[in-house]
Amino acid sequence: MSKLGLGLGLTVYGGAGEIGGNKILLTCGETRLFLDFGVSFSAKRRFFGTFLQPHRYSLVRDYVLTGVLPAIRGIYRRDLLQHAAELDDREPSVDAVVVSHAHLDHCGHVSLIRHDIPILLGEGARTIIAAREMSRNSSSIETSILHTGKSSTRIVKTFKTGDVIRVKEIRLEPIHVDHSVPAAYGVIAETAEGVVAYSGDFRIHGPMRSMTRDFIERCAEKGVDTLIIEGTRLDEYEEHSEDNVREALTGHISTSSGRGVVVLVGLLDFDRLRSLLAACEETGRALVISLRHAFLLKQLAEAGLRIDVPKLEHDRLMVYHERRGSGTFSDSDYRGWLSKFIQQLMDVGAPLVRDEEIARSPEKYVLALSQPEDITELANIKPPAGSRFILSTSEPHNEEQMLEMEKIRNWVDFMGMSFHHVHASGHASGGEIINVIEEINPRKIIPIHTEHPGLFAKLLRERGLDTVVCEPRPGETIKI
Ligand SMILES: [Zn+2]
Incomplete structure (x- = not known):
């Protein structure tokens, strides 16, 4: 517990030991904030598929039952909770959801988040998500992420690099990164308890690599204590371009x-x-x-x-x-x-x-x-x-x-x-990821969006770095 006694906690509900499905709850005192709320395709595939879809009336219940979604009260659309009354609440239990980019493994299940929880995302990401939705052949509850239609009450706030957003005790600074979709962001969350940064998905070999550099430099400048970093290609050394x-x-x-x-x-x-x-x-x-x-x-x-x-x-x-x-x-x-x-x-x-x-x-x-x-x-x-x-x-x-x-x-x-x-990945290679950690120099890292979280400690040791690696377990709160 910190000097102010607010307590900073992090719970990874999706993206721990898996690629995508990021759902990271950051709490600071009374403030509760989700970093991404993506579809965990690996969890979903275990129980559902093209011809095996949940019914609308029991969608949230069945996803929670099968571990596709976390059992958290007060975050899901109330009209979808007829068969999961224990998850319903009059008031929302989370202050906001920050979306790092438009890929479904990061934003897909925002579709099921109640409309009175503000969704914060990049201006470009909003345009891309809306255009993707408008041009679909068919739509469903899960594919309607932003519900920005006329009758929607969804609160959507957009940001760009340079903006600072305050969510109660947390000061958020979104900074662009280069990924295989435009308008991808990393986020620096400053609190009285310390500074946490979240990389989102990133690469260092793309045409906009200077944007990832901006994120790294700003993190180094801010003195990040805990870095939540993706490791999709941690086990790969081939540098793409x-x-x-x-x-x-x-x-x-x-x-x-x-x-x-x-x-x-x-x-x-x-x-x-x-x-x-x-x-x-x-x-x-x-x-x-x-x-x-x-x-x-x-x-x-x-x-x-x-x-x-x-x-x-x-x-x-x-x-x-x-x-x-x-x-x-x-x-x-x-x-x-x-x-x-x-x-x-x-x-x-x-x-x-x-x-x-x-x-x-x-x-x-x-x-x-x-x-x-x-x-x-x-x-x-x-x-x-x-x-x-x-x-x-x-x-x-x-x-x-x-x-x-x-x-x-x-x-x-x-x-x-x-x-x-012929392809180049949207993700940095193992060597590049370790370089990023070395440069930001956080006290602790939390590996996410990777099937090899255990590899981080080995690679950091080999580089001579004493960064603490805190491997997240789904649903387990890490005190930071
Ligand atoms: Zn991803």
Whole structure:
């Protein structure tokens, strides 16, 4: 207990010994704050899957029962607690949830948080989450994270680097970091009891690596006592670089003369889209992106943020006019956001490309798919034998993704295409992570978002550092 007797505590409810699902409760006296409230995919996969979904009426109860969500009173949406009355409370038991970035393993289960608990997140992250939600084919309780519709009472407050937010006894300073999605943040939490920093997810090899440097330097300046740090790639030493990715993509495209190139990219990985666009510029091809990707670019551009994403007006960028409904490009095939968006694109004369055009001249284009289920487009564009398929996302790392990848491989093989993997991770390598700890020099670290928390102590010792490693156990409070 500290000199003021307030007591600073940290409870990791998700992200302990697992990659993602971060749910970290920071308490200081009467102040209670969650750092992220993501979906724990590993916990969820044990009991649920594509055809095995919880019922709406018992969603929170079943998730709490199976350990997907923590049993905490006064944090969940009251309208979802009919079958979990013991978790209901008139007043919220948490003062705020801070979201580090737009990936679902960090923000997904904010969807289940009661609307009177303020959600704090980056301006860009809000735009990205909202655009992703608006452009979904179908929605559910869990995919509606911010509920910013007209009737919503959700309190959402946005921040940017340089802002200071006070949540009762805690002073928060969000600072941008570089990750595979724009608007990712680390957070420094200052209290009368000491300074705690949370890295969120970060890398040091991306185009915006200077942002991660800003976070590290500010942490060092502030004298962080406890650092909650991600260790996704702690056991990997290979240093990735987005520049190498761009070169590899250029190489693949330039040696595919007369043939097609199809690339699968993450929907939110705008740095990859930029690398791909640069590769297309160098090789004289047009980059054809999905309508959903184009919609996200437009929303980001209109939000007037300082985020560097490709502009829809770029002369090498075209939009794939995908078939829907009857498959005849009839107006009635496109509904909701899609119908409005296609009309807007047509009004401004944006270059829309159909499958038949790509089939006729495969050597003119690179088609970027933004989700695995779009693989069936190969049947529409009929790439000539020997065309290339490039997976430009991380490799599958669980059973479900492996099964999905097997289907993608089958499509690629069936079409007579060659398969390639070109990727740089969104996470720092083991050596880089230890460098960050050395530079920030905290008294104690709490490893999170890693399957190798035990490795931290070994690597720090090897470096000659005496940093205390406090391995979190799910739901166990660490006094700091
Ligand atoms: Zn993550």
